Amino acid sequence: MSVFKLPAWVIKEIDKRRRNFLWGKGTDRGTGIPLLAWDRVCLPKDLGGLGVMNLRMMNISLMLKWLWLLVAKPSSQWSTIVRLLISSRNNTAPLTWNTLGSFFWKDLLSLRHIFTIATTAKVEDGKKTLFWYANWGAGHQFFFSNSTKPLNPKLTVYKALSNPAEVSPRPWQFHIHLAFSLLHSSLIANSSDSVVWNWNSTGLFSVKSAYHSLVFAGKTRFAGHALWKVKVPPTIKIFSVLLFHNRILTQDALLKRNIPFEEGCALCKQNLLETADHLFCHCSFSVELWNRVRGFFPTQIPSILQDVQTVMVQAFDRHNSNCAIILTTIWALWLERNNRIFKREERGVNSILHWLLMQHSLFEKAC
Template sequence: MEANPRNLLIVSEVLSNFASLSGLRVNDDKCLFVPISIHESAFSQIASILKCQAKDLPITYLGLPLSIRRPRKIHFQPLISAFQRKLNGWKARFLSLGGRLILVKSVLTALPLHYMQVLKLPPWLLKHLEGIRRRFFWKGKDKCLGGHCLVNWSKCCLPKENGGLGILDLQRQNQALLMKWLWKLKHEPTSVWSSTVQLLYRTTDINDLSICGTSYGLTDILQQGPLFNLSFVHAIGNFPATWKLTPNGIFSSASVYQFISNTGVLSKFHPFLWKMKSPPRVKIFLWLLLQDRLLTQQNLIMRGWPSATSCSNCNGGFIESADHLFLQCQYAISVWSLVQMRFKLPLLDFTLDIGDFWLSLRIPSIKDWDIIWAAASWNIWKARNKRIFSSVDTSPYLLLKEICSCVRSWNDHA
């Protein structure tokens, strides 16, 4: 309201009448007024009429920093603290990668959404929040060296169909959410938002607003205009305007995010990997295996980490690469031979790489091949780790029992 006695008295009287009619009284101790471009000499008069204290901008309003200037770092501290409170309550070291992935996607990614719907988050904050999510996912700790991240975080944030884990990229999600306000300007002229912009700037045209001086918040929203125009179809004749990224022509932030995140390069494993009947931790293991990102001896040497120089399973002088460990090692061949007989599989081609080996037998006549391949690969990896870290040897026959147990269990719980 305007800071003159008449307006202040009217508001005070409205609140008083409301209290007498409803029995709900305003708690003056919890109220404050925010003076904007008002001389301090008028503060005491305003306070006596409204019966509350003054507070300078910025303030927290509906959980967000409200200011006529861009928020500073200190104003985003509540968001950072919310991340830390969540992490402090989780026992990350007891969680598998699958469990951490669920928490990253469902909790840590959701925390900043309230901010991102209204504010364009500064680059330093996006980098900081992405670092928190990355460290929690890979190590479950506050610190995580680059070598601990088996796959580049930008790859993890790609959609699953493009070979990623489907974790939302915060910068792209922020961009998609802000575009909602442009849609309202174009397609919802009677909304409160459009009416307010019309009242302040005498126009809701995106191009006109872009060349006139606006608030920092509206300026950030208008910066999404070029991308918005790529996705928006103007009204033709008497037909209403439509959004061409959705079948029903109605705007959705999800459609924008999908549009700007899609690399155009589809993963040949995506249609089968994430629909497989297996636990989440196994799917992530297979995702790493198919990209050759498991910490085999070959990858450890490439990273400059200490490692043995020959395969521990066969002692044949071969360096332990993914294809050797899972297909070409004598131990692996023995295991696969037993699996072939147990599940009546056709002839196996061990000259293929691990991905083509899996896809080569994905035919309708071989039932449960996806689960068999996943269970065999998972248990070969576990047997390898037991041999290295616990000095426990697992015979191919015993490993076959473990594979069969996994196949039954995963089928039963699918």
């Protein structure tokens, strides 16, 4: 995985097995029904996923390391051998490297655009940094599309500054003049150009920073990201994420999937279509339990249980310990509902309250 680009079918097969394992397909420990889209399952927890590794992104992140070694550590043994095989061995811009070669080399160079975005050329003497193709800072990148290839693609920053006539700017005249004025005063004669990794504060490549940036690209943070720090077991956290995304198998969800069920709320015995909002917020049984819990935690439990999402967002906005009692109460209601449906066992509000207070105290100490 760190050497070759995994073929799409390999990732598909591995994901199929991971998906079946997660949802318990073919076992007696789960329904086998995928409750969350796999793309979302593979998102980091901060983005509302379950933090399962995205194989493609990890594959790319691991492979970027080879490009980093070639560009940033040219004196390493591996880099020396590989650089002998490529034509433009002295520049730090993979965009200009010869793509002919082995599968490994082709796979590696297919990532060069990502690498170019992830790095900045630190111009010192300007002799290794290509003027047109390297990302050399101050936001000035002159990546030419195929239709507008420069006449002199191997032009270095040093040569461009020595002989500005070599630059035929066309559309970016203004930017080039600005960049020239920035660079003129900053070239350092006896110091070699280097490359800085943009995706962390150290400026050095790490697989973790690459993976993190690739999976976070363009996505907004999950409103309930604080959930993962709450002192409750992982089972309750995963259940809470599913509930937040409205992905638990209440009767309205079963109806959408054409799965047969016995209609009616198992908790209050009303003959209605069970929804998450009813089960956890509006059901008379649940309201009674919430009121009893509120007696022990008067400031932690919201006074109005409008709907599940609002309750959870309110919980996440507060202190972690408040969130823990809310999630534990929701979990207790879900277990009671399942026991009544699948095991035909019933407990009263007092018994559940006693159990959940014990659990909450245990989680506070153990999690």
